Amino acid sequence: MGRRFEETAPQRKVRDWSGVVRRLWGYLRASRSALIWVAVLVVVSNLAQLASPLVIKWIVDRALRQGNIGLLGGYAVTLLVLYMVFNLTLWGYSVLMVRISARAVRDLRADLFAKLQRLQVRFFDENPHGDLMSRLTNDVELVNGALSQGVVQLFGSILGVAGSLVAVFWLNWRLALVLVGLVPVVYLIAGVLGRAMRDTSRVRQRELGVLNGLVEETLSGQRVVKAFHAEERILAEFDEANETLRRAALRAGFIGSAMGPSFNLTRNLGFATMVGLGGYLVARGVATLGDVAAFLDYSGQFMRPLMQIAQIYAMVQSALAGAERVFETMDEPPEPPDAADAVPLPDPRGDVVFEHVEFGYVSDQPVLRDISFHAPAGATIGLVGPTGAGKTTIITLLTRFYDLQSGSIRLDGHDLRDIRREDLRRALAIVPQEAYLFGETVRENIRYGRLEATDDEIVEAARLANADHFIRNLPDGYDTPLRESGASLSQGQRQLLAIARAFLADPTILILDEATSSIDTQTERYIQDAMLRVMEGRTAFLIAHRLSTVRSADLILVLEQGQIVERGSHEELLAMEGVYWRLHENFVRAGQGAVV
Secondary structure, eight states, X not given: OTHHHHHHSOOOOOOOHHHHHHHHHHHHGGGHHHHHHHHHHHHHHHHHHHHHHHHHHHIIIIIITTTOHHHHHHHHHHHHHHHHHHHHHHHHHHHHHHHHHHHHHHHHHHHHHHHHHHBOHHHHHHSOHHHHHHIIIIIHHHHHHIIIIXXXXXXXXXXHHHHHHHHHHHHOHHHHHHHHHHHHHHHHHHHHHHHHHHHHHHHHHHHHHHHHXXXXXXXXXXXXXXXXXXXXXXXXXXHHHHHHHHHHHHHHHHHHHHHHHHHXXXXXXXXXXXXXXXXXXXXXXXXXXXXXXXXXXXXHHHXXXXXXXXXXXXXXXXXXXXXXXXXXXXXXXXXXXXXXXXXXXXXXXXXXXXXXXXXXSBTTBOXXXXXXXXXXXXXXXXXXXXXTSSHHHHHHHHTTSSOOSEEEEEETTEEGGGBOHHHHHHTEEEEOSSOOOOSSBHHHHHHTTOTTOOHHHHHHHXXXXXXXXXXXXXXXXXGOBOOGGGTTSOHHHHHHHHXXXXXHHOOSEEEEEOOOTTSOHHHHHHHHHHHHHHHTTSEEEEEOSSGGGGTTOSEEXXXXXXXXXXXXXXXXXXXXXXXXXXHHHHHHHHOTTXXX
C-alpha cells in the first residue's frame, strides 16, 4: 500500500532555479524596509568584525613590543567595544530576519492552502494526500529555514569574504595568495557535495511524503485494520516505508555531515601553511608579528564565511527543491473558471436531463456510455447496479466535480457548463454513504450546509433530521466537539448530522448515497423518515444499495458496465424479469439486510 505513493509522487528534476528564486523573492518583497535594516546591521556587524584584527595587530606591534601598558588598556577596550557591536548587530539582524521569513512563509503557506481549495477534484484523486501534506508542512519549513538563516548569512558571508580579502592583501600579498589558493578547493567541495545534497534532499522529501500518506491512511482506517487483524501487515508496510526513509535520510545526512569536516580540513591545512610561511616572513623581516597575528585572524574571517557560503549553498539546494514542489502544486491548473456569459440560477427548479453522456476518468477507458434520461423537477430517481456500474460517476458529473467528455447535462434547460458553479452547487446537497464530519462542534458541522445560518435554524434542521434528540444527550449538546471524522459518534448519528446539514442547505436537488446499509433497524427508521422529509418537494437522486430504498422512486435506472440496461418504476422493472428482477430476487433471498 505504501509504495504506490512513491510511484505517483513527482520525480522531475528542478529545471528553473532562477524562476523559483524570483518567486520566493516575491514573498520577501513585502518586507523591503525591514530588509534594508537587516542590510545595515549586517554591514555594521562586518565592519566591526573586520576592524578587530587591526586592533590585535596594534596590540602586538605597538603595545606589547613597546611595553606600553596605557596603549594596551585602550586597545583592549576598543576590542571589547568592537566585539559587543558585532554581537549586538548579529543578534539584531537575526531577529529581524526570523520575523521577515516567518511572514514570507506564512504567506507562502496561505497561498498554497488557498490554491489547494481551488484545484479540481481530479487533482486530489490523482495525488496522494500524504505527499500533499508533506509539501504544505515539510517543504515549506525547508524554505523557512533557508530564508530565516540562509539569506542573511549569505549576504553577511559575501561581505565578510570581500572585506577580509581586501584586508589580507593590504597586510601581506604573499600570505594572501596562499589564502586565495584555497578558494577553488572550497568551491569544488561545495559544488560536488551541494549537487548531491540537492538530489538526496529531494528523495528524502518524497519518501517522507510516502510515509505520511501511509500513516494518514492507517489512522483513518484503523477500524478496518483491527477488524481484519491487519496490524502485522500494516506494521510491515510501515517498516518498509520507514526503512526507505531512513536510508534516504542517511544518504542526505552523510553528504551534509561531510561538508563540515571537508571544509575544516581545508582550512586547517591553509592555516598551518600560513603559520609556517608567516613565521618565515617574520624571521626574514618582511612582516611583523602583529601582521601575522592579524593575518591569521583575517584568514579565519575569510575562510569561515567562505565555508558558510558553501554550506548555505547546500541548505539552499534543499530549500529550492522543497520550494519547487510547493510551486509545482501552485502551478496546477485550477478548476476552470465560469464562462464569461455563465447563466445565474437565482431560483432553480431542479429539472435535469442527461443526453448521450460519455465519460471516463482516463480518456481511453470509458466509465459511462451513452447515458440519457430525464429527471423532472421534484422527481425521485433511483440508481441501482453492481459496484463499478457508474452510479457514483453520474453524480460526480451532475455536481461538476468532473466535466463530461461528450454529450450534455442540462439543468432547467441550461447546460451545466454554462451555469455558474456557485449557483449549481448551491442548488445541490449530498448525503454520502460515509458522512464526513470535521473536528469542530456539532453545531459548526451542521452549519457547513449554510454558513450564514442562525443557531435556531441549525436546531430546526437537526429536529427535522431526527438528530435533535441524540444531540441534546451529548455532553455539551450542540457545542460538543467532535473528534476527527466524527469518530466519537455512531454511523447512524453521523448520517443524521449529514441529513441535518442537507436540510439546512435547503437544496433544489438532493443526492443520497444509501445511508442505511450498515446500521441497526431502529436507527434505519429514523434515517429513512428523515430522508423522506428532506426529499419532499425536491429532485432527488438515490444511489441504492438496498432495493427497498428505491421502491417508491418515480424512475429507477439500472446500470451495468457504464450503460443504462433497464429503466422504469419498481413494478415495471419486476415485470421485465431482467437485471432488476434478478437483483430483487437475490435481495429477497438474502433478507432485508442484503446489499446490491
